[in-house]
Amino acid sequence: MRLSDVMECEVHTHDGVSVGAVRDVRLVMDGPMGAGTHAAMRVDALIVGGRALGGRLGYLRGGVRGPWLVAVVMRRIERRALAISAADVDDWDVDRNVLRLSAAAGTPTRGDPDS
């Protein structure tokens, strides 16, 4: 499976309701140490929904704060984005461009995708 496959996917709830398209993937370097010098990089969450522009410019997740007016606009554009834990994904069906959430995950609610 490739990152580009995942980023073409749409996330569906267990009932088949679309949550949104994958815009980015949050990675955390806290996995087991391999043969290299760093911890394994784990897929922690999928950033879903919203628009890609603000995220790619670093306003949403990259720590970019200014100019303040642009930051306000970008945050408003991205307000519909949400982070879905990768642990909640039950089926990574990248061949059909669908990531299906587990029944236990329920329906994700909007929140701060940085959290």
Added chain:
Amino acid sequence: MTSGRVLHAALHLLDHQLRDRDGRLCGKVDDLELTRSADTGTVYVTAILSGPGRLLYRLGRRRLGGWLQQTAVAAEVPSDPGEGRIPMDQIASFGPIVQLTVPADQLASDAGEHWARDHVIAHIPGGRHHAAE
């Protein structure tokens, strides 16, 4: 809350510069290989994908990307059995530049440059000798 370093793949990794162990620039991060653990279900990044065809695949030109990857990499970098796959244990650090622990000659990410040198530049009159320093 997570304890390790947090990166966003599209923002912090894709299209970032690769640099080999000798400081030579040797391509860009075109894609990432993800592998799901059979035991825990956790998905890990297991390799950086770089080289001819990888970017085309990411941009949706999958057949052309696959053909270019097989043709160019197989012809130019026989020492790279991974066809543009750089395992995580060959990566020293992540940042604006992704530092590798291997020389560029062993990487398929350099294959495009090799192909252009041998098949295009070499056929231009005067293109077979080194530039004056």
